[in-house]
Amino acid sequence: MNLESLYQEIILDHYKHPRGQGLLAEPLGSAHHVNPTCGDELTVEVGLATGGGLVVGYEGQGCSISQASASVMTELVNGHTVEEAEAVRLAFIAMMHAKGAGEPDEDVLGDAVAFAGVAKFPARIKCALLGWMALQDAEIQSGLMTPQSNEKTQ
Amino acid sequence: MSLDVARIKKDFPLLSRTVRDGKELVYLDSGATSQKPYQVLDAERAFYETSYAAVHRGAHALAEEATIHYEDARSAIAGFIGASPSNIVFTKNATEALNLCAYAFSNATALSRQGAEGRSIDPRFILGPGDTIVISEMEHHANLVPWQELCAKSGATLRWFSVDDEGRLDLSNMDALIDATTKVVSVVHQSNILGTVNPVRAIMDRAHEVGAIGIVDGCQSVPHMPVDIAKVGADLLMWSGHKMLGPTGIGCLYGTSEILDAMPPFLTGGSMIEMVSIETSTFAPAPQKFEAGTPMVAQAVGLAAAVRYLEEIGMDEVAEHEAALTAHSLSALTAIPGVRIIGPSTTFERGSTISFVVDGLHPHDVGQVLDNLGIAVRVGHHCAWPTCRRFGIPATTRISPYIYNDESDIDRAAAGIIAAQKFFGVAP
Ligand SMILES: Cc1ncc(COP(=O)(O)O)c(C=O)c1O
Numbered sequence: 001m002n003l004e005s006l007y008q009e010i011i012l013d014h015y016k017h018p019r020g021q022g023l024l025a026e027p028l029g030s031a032h033h034v035n036p037t038c039g040d041e042l043t044v045e046v047g048l049a050t051g052g053g054l055v056v057g058y059e060g061q062g063c064s065i066s067q068a069s070a071s072v073m074t075e076l077v078n079g080h081t082v083e084e085a086e087a088v089r090l091a092f093i094a095m096m097h098a099k100g101a102g103e104p105d106e107d108v109l110g111d112a113v114a115f116a117g118v119a120k121f122p123a124r125i126k127c128a129l130l131g132w133m134a135l136q137d138a139e140i141q142s143g144l145m146t147p148q149s150n151e152k153t154q
Numbered sequence: 155m156s157l158d159v160a161r162i163k164k165d166f167p168l169l170s171r172t173v174r175d176g177k178e179l180v181y182l183d184s185g186a187t188s189q190k191p192y193q194v195l196d197a198e199r200a201f202y203e204t205s206y207a208a209v210h211r212g213a214h215a216l217a218e219e220a221t222i223h224y225e226d227a228r229s230a231i232a233g234f235i236g237a238s239p240s241n242i243v244f245t246k247n248a249t250e251a252l253n254l255c256a257y258a259f260s261n262a263t264a265l266s267r268q269g270a271e272g273r274s275i276d277p278r279f280i281l282g283p284g285d286t287i288v289i290s291e292m293e294h295h296a297n298l299v300p301w302q303e304l305c306a307k308s309g310a311t312l313r314w315f316s317v318d319d320e321g322r323l324d325l326s327n328m329d330a331l332i333d334a335t336t337k338v339v340s341v342v343h344q345s346n347i348l349g350t351v352n353p354v355r356a357i358m359d360r361a362h363e364v365g366a367i368g369i370v371d372g373c374q375s376v377p378h379m380p381v382d383i384a385k386v387g388a389d390l391l392m393w394s395g396h397k398m399l400g401p402t403g404i405g406c407l408y409g410t411s412e413i414l415d416a417m418p419p420f421l422t423g424g425s426m427i428e429m430v431s432i433e434t435s436t437f438a439p440a441p442q443k444f445e446a447g448t449p450m451v452a453q454a455v456g457l458a459a460a461v462r463y464l465e466e467i468g469m470d471e472v473a474e475h476e477a478a479l480t481a482h483s484l485s486a487l488t489a490i491p492g493v494r495i496i497g498p499s500t501t502f503e504r505g506s507t508i509s510f511v512v513d514g515l516h517p518h519d520v521g522q523v524l525d526n527l528g529i530a531v532r533v534g535h536h537c538a539w540p541t542c543r544r545f546g547i548p549a550t551t552r553i554s555p556y557i558y559n560d561e562s563d564i565d566r567a568a569a570g571i572i573a574a575q576k577f578f579g580v581a582p
Contacts (some may be wrong), residue, residue, distance in 0.1 A: 038549050040548060041532060061548050064578070065519075135254070
């Protein structure tokens with residue numbers, strides 16, 4: 001286990017140059033999540049573009065893993081349908097709980113496969129999941145996702 | 155440095171292990187919990203092997219022996235802070251002891267509302283709107299949340315001492331904060347996040363001037379400095395065994411006889427009663443009144459061994475050792491550009507626990523790099539979230555050494571911080 005397996009180049013790059021940062025002008029839903037063990041906070045907002053695709057923005061403070069994960073997340077879900085975004089979200093959660101076993105699907109997860117190494121650091125999994133959990137809540141808030149449909153997919 | 159750290163380290167089996175692919179362990183997280191010497195482990199094991207049985211019940215030889223061990227442990231632990239054994243209540247930890255105190259107020263208040271036939275309720279424990287509870291901005295959540303809950307239940311108002319930029323309590327408005335409306339004053343002796351040692355005597359004296367009950371959270375002071383309860387002047391003081399070389403699962407609450415007698419019990423059931431009928435019960439005198447159920451006997455024996463271990467070293471020597479480490483840590487940390495201490499910047503009235511932030515780096519990431527080098531530190535808000543908010547930061551990295559640490563441990567942590575700055579490309 002070395003530091004580089006946790007802090008992949010892609011993660012450090014997203015941490016230093018975050019994408020998708022900032023809140024939306026007209027959000028349909030918003031969720032504020034905290035990691036009570038370390039005090040990290042993240043607000044994720046969702047809306048719909050005129051074409052019907054998701055628009056996701058976020059604001060917060062936290063460690064490199066939580067911030068980079070939120071940044072990668074916006075790249076992966078922006079412009080996609082709610083269903084497509086949910087497929088990525090579930091794949092990301094599965095990767096985080098895989099304890100490093102199995103090959104994450106790069107076609108689905110794109111840059112987010114860089115977080116596969118985080119799964120070997122139990123204390124950091126929550127950091128990586130912070131944005132993705134807030135995304136789900138914001139989608140439920142906005143009515144774009146119902147709590148029941150989410151229960152079925154878990 | 156007066157302590158023979160190399161020799162002390164040999165008493166702690168865990169400290170010889172390696173972590174993260176064979177790296178020598180540097181344990182700098184004793185503020186969270188301390189490691190255990192053979193003397194404590196052996197005492198607990200020997201007790202189980204030779205004298206274990208239920209205490210304070212049954213008449214057989216083992217029950218008698220176990221009871222003697224348990225009560226001898228209480229005496230040793232009481233002596234450690236200059237108290238009598240009847241003034242020491244065993245709890246699960248300091249958090250439970252603080253809840254025991256807070257619940258004394260809510261139970262007294264609820265009982266008084268019911269008229270509580272035949273029970274004399276001490277009015278000092280009855281709370282209502284208009285009453286105030288005074289804490290500080292540097293409290294551990296354990297000395298904050300129970301009082302918030304008590305306020306929510308009783309209508310009392312929470313007040314607090316604020317913390318200045320140096321991490322010291324602002325006592326300039328003490329007489330206004332603690333006034334005739336104040337029923338409880340509960341403050342930390344040594345902050346677990348800032349390292350500040352507070353002038354608790356003056357605060358307790360002011361509490362008593364207005365007739366309030368004075369409580370001191372001794373979690374970070376009792377393990378690290380000589381604490382003489384008579385000098386502290388608190389009515390109630392608690393700490394956890396696991397932070398002073400003792401086992402988990404045992405904490406201690408000191409209370410003056412007068413206050414313990416006046417406080418209604420917290421947990422009820424077996425072992426804490428005097429007389430029970432199907433309709434009602436009366437309670438045993440303190441400390442039994444507060445020790446419902448089968449107590450943590452082996453843990454008490456282990457904690458007594460920890461007390462003996464520390465007494466053999468001498469608490470003055472422990473404090474002196476830590477003062478020297480504090481001076482070394484402060485200069486080693488401040489020598490690193492981009493590192494800022496959160497808390498007192500000098501050794502004056504300060505313990506060896508030191509929190510800091512590194513410009514451009516999140517504490518979690520600092521901690522991760524240190525961990526990769528085998529150095530165990532704590533990152534986060536240290537259960538003192540309001541203190542972090544006060545300093546406008548989400549979290550800190552914290553080193554908290556103890557008797558088994560020396561200057562080389564601090565130097566390795568300092569080198570690790572520089573390594574973290576390099577790794578993330580933020581070295582100024
Ligand atoms: C100052 C202070 N108060 C209270 C506590 C709570 O102790 P425990 O978790 O053992 O109940 C701690 C330890 O975390 C502490 O440092």
